[in-house]
Amino acid sequence: MISKKICMVGDFSVGKxxxxxxxxxxxxxxxxxxxxxxxxSRKTVAVEANKAEKTDVQxxxxxxxxxxxxxxxxxxYLQGSKGILVVADVTRPDTIEHLEDHIQLFxxxxxxxxxxxxxxxxxxxxxxxxxxxxxxxxxxNQPKVLGIYATSAKTGxxxxxxxxxxxxxxx
Amino acid sequence: MKPLLKKILAPRRxxxxxxxxxxxxxxxxxxxxRFADAGQKxxxxxxxxxxxPELVGVEDILLEVLHGEQPAFELKGIARYSDxxxxxxxxLYAIDDEDEDTGKKKLMIxxxxxxxxxxxxxxxxxxxxxxxxxxxALASAKDYINKIITSMADALIVTTINGQIKTINQxxxxxxxxxxNELIDAHxxxxxxxxxxxxxxxxxxxxxxxxxxxxxxxxxxxxxxxIVVSFSGAAINTELNLSQELVYVGRDVTARxxxxxxxxxxxxxxxxxxxxxxxxxxxxxxxxxxxxxALLGMTGLLLETELNDEQRDFVETIRISGDALLSLINxxxxxxxxxxxxxxxxxxxxxxxxxxxxxxxxxxxxxxxKGIEIASLLPPHxxxxxxxxxxxxxxxxxxxxxxxxxxxxxxxxxxEVTLVEESATTARVGLAVTDTGIGMSPADQQKLFQAFAQxxxxxxxxxxxxxxxxxxxxxxxxxxxxxxxxxxxxxxGSRFWVEIPFALSVKPExxxxxxxxxVGQRLLVVDDNATTRRVVREVASSWGMAVAxxxxxxxxxxxxxxxxxxxxxWDVLLVDGDLGLTDGIVWGGELLxxxxxxxxxxxxxxxxxxxxxxxxxxxIEAGFTSYxxxxxxxxxxxxxxxxxxxxxxxxxxxxxxxxxxxxxxPSELPAHPAPPLPKLxxxxxxxxxxxxxxxxxxLERLGYQADxxxxxxxxxxxxxxxxxDIILMDCQMPIIDGYEATREIRRRYQHSNGDSGxxxxxxxxxxxxxxxxASAMKEDEQKCFAAGMxxxxxxxxxxxxxxxxxxxxxxRLLEG
Ligand SMILES: Nc1nc2c(ncn2[C@@H]2O[C@H](COP(=O)(O)OP(=O)(O)OP(=O)(O)O)[C@@H](O)[C@H]2O)c(=O)[nH]1
Ligand SMILES: [Mg+2]
Numbered sequence: 001m002i003s004k005k006i007c008m009v010g011d012f013s014v015g016k017x018x019x020x021x022x023x024x025x026x027x028x029x030x031x032x033x034x035x036x037x038x039x040x041s042r043k044t045v046a047v048e049a050n051k052a053e054k055t056d057v058q059x060x061x062x063x064x065x066x067x068x069x070x071x072x073x074x075x076x077y078l079q080g081s082k083g084i085l086v087v088a089d090v091t092r093p094d095t096i097e098h099l100e101d102h103i104q105l106f107x108x109x110x111x112x113x114x115x116x117x118x119x120x121x122x123x124x125x126x127x128x129x130x131x132x133x134x135x136x137x138x139x140x141n142q143p144k145v146l147g148i149y150a151t152s153a154k155t156g157x158x159x160x161x162x163x164x165x166x167x168x169x170x171x
Numbered sequence: 172m173k174p175l176l177k178k179i180l181a182p183r184r185x186x187x188x189x190x191x192x193x194x195x196x197x198x199x200x201x202x203x204x205r206f207a208d209a210g211q212k213x214x215x216x217x218x219x220x221x222x223x224p225e226l227v228g229v230e231d232i233l234l235e236v237l238h239g240e241q242p243a244f245e246l247k248g249i250a251r252y253s254d255x256x257x258x259x260x261x262x263l264y265a266i267d268d269e270d271e272d273t274g275k276k277k278l279m280i281x282x283x284x285x286x287x288x289x290x291x292x293x294x295x296x297x298x299x300x301x302x303x304x305x306x307x308a309l310a311s312a313k314d315y316i317n318k319i320i321t322s323m324a325d326a327l328i329v330t331t332i333n334g335q336i337k338t339i340n341q342x343x344x345x346x347x348x349x350x351x352n353e354l355i356d357a358h359x360x361x362x363x364x365x366x367x368x369x370x371x372x373x374x375x376x377x378x379x380x381x382x383x384x385x386x387x388x389x390x391x392x393x394x395x396x397x398i399v400v401s402f403s404g405a406a407i408n409t410e411l412n413l414s415q416e417l418v419y420v421g422r423d424v425t426a427r428x429x430x431x432x433x434x435x436x437x438x439x440x441x442x443x444x445x446x447x448x449x450x451x452x453x454x455x456x457x458x459x460x461x462x463x464x465a466l467l468g469m470t471g472l473l474l475e476t477e478l479n480d481e482q483r484d485f486v487e488t489i490r491i492s493g494d495a496l497l498s499l500i501n502x503x504x505x506x507x508x509x510x511x512x513x514x515x516x517x518x519x520x521x522x523x524x525x526x527x528x529x530x531x532x533x534x535x536x537x538x539x540x541k542g543i544e545i546a547s548l549l550p551p552h553x554x555x556x557x558x559x560x561x562x563x564x565x566x567x568x569x570x571x572x573x574x575x576x577x578x579x580x581x582x583x584x585x586x587e588v589t590l591v592e593e594s595a596t597t598a599r600v601g602l603a604v605t606d607t608g609i610g611m612s613p614a615d616q617q618k619l620f621q622a623f624a625q626x627x628x629x630x631x632x633x634x635x636x637x638x639x640x641x642x643x644x645x646x647x648x649x650x651x652x653x654x655x656x657x658x659x660x661x662x663x664g665s666r667f668w669v670e671i672p673f674a675l676s677v678k679p680e681x682x683x684x685x686x687x688x689x690v691g692q693r694l695l696v697v698d699d700n701a702t703t704r705r706v707v708r709e710v711a712s713s714w715g716m717a718v719a720x721x722x723x724x725x726x727x728x729x730x731x732x733x734x735x736x737x738x739x740x741w742d743v744l745l746v747d748g749d750l751g752l753t754d755g756i757v758w759g760g761e762l763l764x765x766x767x768x769x770x771x772x773x774x775x776x777x778x779x780x781x782x783x784x785x786x787x788x789x790x791i792e793a794g795f796t797s798y799x800x801x802x803x804x805x806x807x808x809x810x811x812x813x814x815x816x817x818x819x820x821x822x823x824x825x826x827x828x829x830x831x832x833x834x835x836x837p838s839e840l841p842a843h844p845a846p847p848l849p850k851l852x853x854x855x856x857x858x859x860x861x862x863x864x865x866x867x868x869x870l871e872r873l874g875y876q877a878d879x880x881x882x883x884x885x886x887x888x889x890x891x892x893x894x895x896d897i898i899l900m901d902c903q904m905p906i907i908d909g910y911e912a913t914r915e916i917r918r919r920y921q922h923s924n925g926d927s928g929x930x931x932x933x934x935x936x937x938x939x940x941x942x943x944x945a946s947a948m949k950e951d952e953q954k955c956f957a958a959g960m961x962x963x964x965x966x967x968x969x970x971x972x973x974x975x976x977x978x979x980x981x982x983r984l985l986e987g
Binding site for chain 1: 252289300
C-alpha cells in the first residue's frame with residue numbers, strides 16, 4: 001500500500017488538529033491544546049485511481065504547529081508533502097488573510113504540491129456571511145488550489161470530503 | 172557502530188539507527204524502540220519508514236545526505252503518543268556514514284528525546300496563543316463597539332470628570348463642525364456651554380448608575396450657529412484608573428425645535444386671531460350699541476309725540492327693527508362667546524315656576540296678537556327652588572317659545588315642565604315646547620341646531636330670524652350638562668324638548684299649602700282651548716276642588732242644566748273671553764243674569780288675552796267679579812279663586828301721568844301711584860350728542876332735570892361748583908374717561924368719608940356714580956365697579972330702567 005504525506009497548514013487555533021481528529025478519530029473537543037512540533041496521524045482511504053479501480057492509500061497527515069506572529073511554519077516539515085490542507089478560521093479575518101502566505105510557503109518548498117483550502121469553524125457564522133467569504137476568496141490566481149471547502153470540525157461538515165478529494169488529487 | 176560512540180550517546184538519551192541505501196535497518200541502539208511509531212517493531216532488515224513514518228516523502232533528501240550531497244537532514248519536535256497520556260517528543264538527525272568493513276555508504280539516524288523542552292515550549296505557546304486569542308477577541312469587541320459608536324447617528328462624547336474630552340465619534344464632529352483633534356483634550360465647555368452638564372459632586376449623574384435623560388441645551392457649533400441638542404448621559408467608573416468618566420449622548424433636535432416653534436407660532440397666531448375676533452365682536456357690539464341706543468331711545472320718545480297714523484306706523488317699524496337688530500347682536504355675541512368657550516354660567520338660587528311663568532307671560536302678547544293661545548303646564552308638586560343660571564334658562568325658554576310662536580299661525584304654543592328625575596340634591600327638569608305650527612321635515616330637523624343653518628331659506632324669508640337662537644340653545648344646554656332635541660311633523664307642529672339638571676336649592680320650598688276652604692268647592696271652566704282647561708283642571712283639582720269643563724257655550728249649558736244641577740251653586744266660574752265665534756264676555760254676562768241669585772257662583776272670572784285689555788272694563792260691566800290675563804299663572808289663579816273681596820281691583824291705576832303704557836299686566840300694577848320724585852341734582856356725562864339728547868329727554872319725561880358735560884375732565888370741574896347727587900357717567904369719553912373720573916371722585920371724597928372700602932357705601936356728600944356703557948359684556952360691569960362706580964346701566968337705556976335706578980338711589984340719598 002502506498003503512503004502519501006500531506007500537511008495541515010495555517011494560523012494557530014484555526015482547527016487543524018481538530019479537523020484531523022474529526023477525520024481520523026471521529027471526535028471533537030472544545031478544548032484548545034496548542035500543537036507544538038509535529039504529530040503524524042495515519043488514515044487509510046480508498047481512492048479511485050485512474051479507471052474506476054479503487055486502491056487504498058495511506059495518508060500520513062502532518063499536524064503542524066500553527067503559525068503565530070512570533071513563529072512561522074518551519075519549511076522543513078513541508079518537504080516531501082504531496083499536498084496540504086491550508087486552514088483558516090472564518091471568525092478571524094486575519095487567519096483568512098494569511099492563507100495566501102501559507103500557500104506561497106508551501107509552493108516554495110513543493111512547487112508541484114496540491115492545495116485544499118478549508119474555511120473552518122463554518123458552524124460559527126451565518127450562511128450568508130459564509131457565502132460572502134467563499135465568494136471573496138476564490139484563489140483563482142493559484143492553480144494549485146484545487147478545492148475550497150467550508151468545514152466544521154465540530155459538526156463534521158465537509159471534513160471527510162476535503163481529505164478525500166485531496167487524497168484523490170495527489171494519487 | 173563504534174562502542175565508544177555508543178558509550179557517549181547513551182547517557183544523553185540519544186538513540187540511533189543505521190540505515191542502508193535501501194532504507195533497511197542495519198543496526199540499532201538499544202533504546203531506539205521507544206521512538207518508533209506505535210506498535211512498529213524496530214528490527215534488522217526492516218524498512219525504516221514503517222517505524223518512522225516521518226521519513227516517507229523525504230527519501231530523495233535522505234539519499235542526497237547519504238551520498239554526501241547534503242550535510243544533514245533534521246526534523247525537530249516530532250511527537251509520539253504511545254497512549255493518550257503524555258507525548259514523547261524527539262528531534263531526528265540523519266547524517267551519512269561509511270561502513271568500516273565494506274566501505275558502503277549508509278545513513279546514521281539519531282533520535283534525541285526533547286520531551287522536556289517541548290512540554291515547556293507547549294506551555295509557552297499555549298499561553299501565548301491563548302493571550303493572542305483573547306487580545307483578538309478584545310480587539311474585535313472594541314472594534315465592534317467603535318463601529319457602533321462611529322456609525323451612531325447621535326453624538327457621543329466621553330470626558331474626564333474635569334470635563335476634558337477623551338472620546339468623540341464622527342457624529343460629534345459632524346454635529347459641531349469641529350475636527351477630532353480640535354476637540355480631543357479640549358474642555359467640554361467648548362461645545363456645551365452650560366454648567367449643568369459639567370461634573371459637580373452634587374449632580375445626580377455624578378453618581379454611577381444614575382443617568383440624566385433628554386435634557387435640551389443650546390450648543391454652539393464651530394461656525395457660531397446655535398443648535399439645540401438633547402443630551403442624555405451618565406458617569407461611568409473606569410476599571411483601569413479607578414476614576415470616573417462622563418459619557419454624553421446628544422441628539423440634534425434643532426429641526427424638531429424649529430418645527431415646534433413654527434407650530435407654536437401658528438398656534439399663537441390662531442389664538443390671537445380668535446382673540447381678535449372675540450374682541451372685534453365685543454367692540455362691534457359696543458360700536459353698534461351706541462347708535463342703537465340713540466335710535467331706540469329717540470324712537471321711544473318719538474312715539475310719545477303727536478303722530479299721525481302713518482308716522483306712527485313708520486316709527487313703530489323702526490322700533491321693532493331696532494329691537495330685532497339689538498337681539499341679533501346679542502345672539503351673535505353669545506354665540507361667539509359660547510364657541511370660544513368663554514361663556515361662563517352663573518349659579519344662583521331661583522324659582523323655577525316663576526321663571527317659566529315670567530317668560531311665557533312676557534311672550535304672551537306676541538302670541539295673542541297672532542291669535543294663538545299660549546300656556547304653561549306646571550305639575551302641582553314640582554320642586555321650585557333650584558340653583559343654576561336663571562338668565563340662561565330664561566334665554567333658552569324664550570328662544571324655544573318664541574320660535575314656537577313665530578312658526579305657528581293657528582292653534583297654540585304650550586310649555587310643559589316635568590320632573591324627569593330627582594335626587595336629594597338635584598333635579599333633572601324637562602321642558603317641552605309644543606306648537607301647532609308649520610312643522611319640519613326630518614331633513615330640516617337635522618340642520619336645526621347648527622349655527623347659520625336655518626331649516627329652509629324660504630322659511631327665513633317668511634318668518635325672519637337668524638336661526639342662531641337654536642344653536643345658542645344647544646350650546647347653552649350642553650354647557651349646563653343637559654340635552655336638547657326636537658320631534659316634528661310637517662304641517663302638524665313641532666315639539667322641542669330640553670332636559671337640564673339643576674342642583675336643588677338649600678332654600679326651603681315655599682309652603683305650597685292651598686287654602687283649606689277650597690276643598691270640595693265646585694269650579695266650572697268654559698274655554699275652547701283644551702290646554703287652558705287642562706291647566707285649570709290640574710291646578711284646581713290639586714287644591715281639592717271639583718272641576719267641570721266645557722269647551723263651548725252649549726256644553727256649558729249642558730253642564731249647568733244636567734239633572735240635579737239647576738239651582739245648585741257653583742263656587743267658581745271661569746269663562747274665556749274669546750270662545751271662538753261667541754264673545755265669552757257677552758255670553759257670560761247673559762248667563763249670570765239668567766241665574767237664580769243663590770245659584771250665582773261666588774267668584775266669576777273672565778279669562779282675557781293679553782292684547783285685549785280693553786275687555787277688562789267690559790267684563791266687569793258684564794258682571795264678572797274679576798278677570799285673569801292669559802297665560803294663567805298658578806299663583807294668580809289661586810289668588811283669584813280664593814278671593815273673597817270683590818269687586819276686584821279696577822284698572823284705574825294703570826296709567827300714571829307721564830308714564831308710557833306699561834308692558835306690565837294690569838293685575839300686577841302697583842295699587843298706588845308712584846310716590847313724588849325726590850329732587851335730585853343730576854349730572855349727565857356723555858361725549859355723544861345724540862346720547863346726551865336721548866338721556867336728557869328721558870330724564871325730562873321722568874320729571875328730572877340734569878346738567879350735561881362731555882367728558883370726565885368737565886365732570887371734575889363741575890363738581891367743584893355744584894354738589895351733585897347723581898352722576899350718570901358714560902365710560903368711554905375723551906380726555907378723562909368715566910373710569911378715571913370716577914376714581915378721582917373717589918379720591919376727592921375719601922377724606923370726608925374716612926374709609927373708602929365698600930364701593931356701594933356712599934359717603935355723605937359724594938355723588939352717586941351710575942355707569943352708562945354701551946358694552947354689554949359682563950367684564951365691563953366689573954370694570955365699572957372696580958373703578959368705584961355705584962351702579963350700572965347698559966345702553967340702550969330704557970326709560971323704565973332709568974326710572975328704577977334713580978328712584979332707588981334717590982330713596983337711599985333721602986334716607987341719608
Ligand atoms: N465551533 C468550532 N470550533 C472549532 C472548530 N474547529 C476547531 N475548533 C476549536 O478551535 C480551537 C482550536 O482548535 P485546534 O484544532 O486545536 O486548532 P489548531 O489549528 O490545531 O491550533 P494550533 O495547534 O495551535 O495551530 C479548539 O478550541 C477547538 O475546539 C470548528 O469547526 N467549529
Ligand atoms: Mg493543533
